[in-house]
Amino acid sequence: MESFVTKASASAQPLKNADELIDSVETFIFDWVIWKGDKLIDGVPETLDMLRSKGKRLVFVTNNSTKSRKQYGKKFETLGLTVTEEEIFASSFAAAAYLKSIDFPKDKKVYVVGEDGILKELELAGFQYLGGPEDGGKKIELKPGFLMEHDKDVGAVVVGFDRYFNYYKVQYGTLCIRENPGCLFIATNRDAVTHLTDAQEWAGGGSMVGAFVGSTQREPLVVGKPSTFMMDYLANKFGIQKSQICMVGDRLDTDILFGQNGGCKTLLVLSGVTSLSMLQSPNNSIQPDFYTNKISDFLSLKAAAV
Amino acid sequence: MESFVTKASASAQPLKNADELIDSVETFIFDWVIWKGDKLIDGVPETLDMLRSKGKRLVFVTNNSTKSRKQYGKKFETLGLTVTEEEIFASSFAAAAYLKSIDFPKDKKVYVVGEDGILKELELAGFQYLGGPEDGGKKIELKPGFLMEHDKDVGAVVVGFDRYFNYYKVQYGTLCIRENPGCLFIATNRDAVTHLTDAQEWAGGGSMVGAFVGSTQREPLVVGKPSTFMMDYLANKFGIQKSQICMVGDRLDTDILFGQNGGCKTLLVLSGVTSLSMLQSPNNSIQPDFYTNKISDFLSLKAAAV
Known part of the structure; x- marks a missing residue:
């Protein structure tokens, strides 16, 4: 890939x-x-x-983009390791750091397909965002003529691992990437596999990213x-x-x-x-x-x- | 692709x-x-x-794989066109016809990521299946050590357009493709765009297929x-x-x-x-x-x- x-x-x-x-x-x-x-x-x-x-x-x-640096810091702490936030680089942070590095405009918004970690890092970096877990329960209405509105101020779609992935998010993010001029398509990673639990291998962030590659026919910029x-x-x-x-x-x-x-x-x-x-x-x-x-x-x- | x-x-x-x-x-x-x-x-x-x-x-x-030949026949009828089932070739039918053409064993099962049309055509062709719309509401439990069981008799995963796409389906289908020896990965199509409603372009079957390409790192056999x-x-x-x-x-x-x-x-x-x-x-x-x-x-x- x-x-x-x-x-x-x-x-x-x-x-x-x-x-x-x-x-x-x-x-x-x-x-x-x-x-x-x-x-x-x-x-x-x-x-x-x-x-x-x-x-x-x-x-x-x-x-793994599901947690923020701070949240990972706490995990280290419970394991008895002292690690500062500055020593932790999760792909959630990388997404926000990348946007900062390119001076992503503060009046633009980020649409997030992913979990809490990405939202937390975007917030810390001072970016406006929408999507994330709150879109996890949303469904598409299918009455004739239905049109999904999307925010024309979205200038980047960040896609990471997302247990609450659904068609609403695919369509919303696809509209932003396809229809908002210059909209970025950023992937936290394209890993085939992630480790939700020890017991087996779980489909990773590569599956969420793959869905957007399929619908937009564009390749993402990977920060992880x-x-x-x-x-x-x-x-x-x-x-x-x-x-x-x-x-x-x-x-x-x-x-x-x-x-x-x-x-x-x-x-x-x-x-x-x-x-x-x-x-x-x-x-x-x-x-x-x-x-x-x-x-x-x-x-x-x-x-x-x- | x-x-x-x-x-x-x-x-x-x-x-x-x-x-x-x-x-x-x-x-x-x-x-x-x-x-x-x-x-x-x-x-x-x-x-x-x-x-x-x-x-x-x-x-x-x-x-479009969301309907069966019979269901499309009815749509033609309501429009005032007489078209027989034999004249209609939807990719839902193509998936079942492909399995027939390779003598897919009747004691094996098909896991379906898609809508009703695929299930109806598999049933008509005499194949056993699971998944489809009934997995649309399923969620992953995230307690430590959780393992998703999957049916070892699944010999093919058919992926088509699916408004009720979710992480449960991605993980289930991925486990079948990755862990069941010889399991086929069949796509009804890889279209970026589909026409759910007239009002806009909608992310197509290519997004569901792309998710499985991302998680399995395998390319599908496309029947559409x-x-x-x-x-x-x-x-x-x-x-x-x-x-x-x-x-x-x-x-x-x-x-x-x-x-x-x-x-x-x-x-x-x-x-x-x-x-x-x-x-x-x-x-x-x-x-x-x-x-x-x-x-x-x-x-x-x-x-x-x-």
């Missing part, structure tokens, strides 16, 4: 000397690999403490992984060189590609959805710089142990 | 001698250009009568226009040469492409969504053999008048 070119790279190497990697980077970006369901993965707090003690900046990114928007934003905000960032994640086609698209170092952890055999399959063209079993390997894989 | 190659053709010619075209074909396939909203277009009954009197076979095709399935079926059923069929429609990217993909003659009528300037735009690569203003031109454009 996205047309990123995977950089040709040698096969991934097992991480043998964590200290060398740690010393070579200034910032670690973690995908949500630090927890599984509602539990922290063993050894995560100690690993993060060690990295902080070495002066490393930590950033947590997610394509693997688009480089968040990486560019981070590098810019913190004044970091991208070569001094290491992206740590468990998905090749989002996390690792995101790191590579952004020109960062990449570390795949095998504690999530990607197995060693998937990484080494001839069908896989995405090779991180390093791979390891779990995040806490940072604590044990010391040069001194050699 | 579809990978049909448009046949390189000369620019469309205005229809000047209708008799010559009529004499050269055995069957006319009409898209729904015969009516607009709930009214027949002027001169249509007389034109159809004239064609029938010359022994021409008439077939009416639509990508512009896929050639219906044309092949017609040629086979009636024993017609495709070069003796003329497709008459108002859309370049569905009707005319459908005719051309099937190797038929094509006539564009300008009484619908396509204007002469759209046809002649350098951005348009789809050229019918002929174009004319309206269907009733068949009555007036006589060689004798020259």
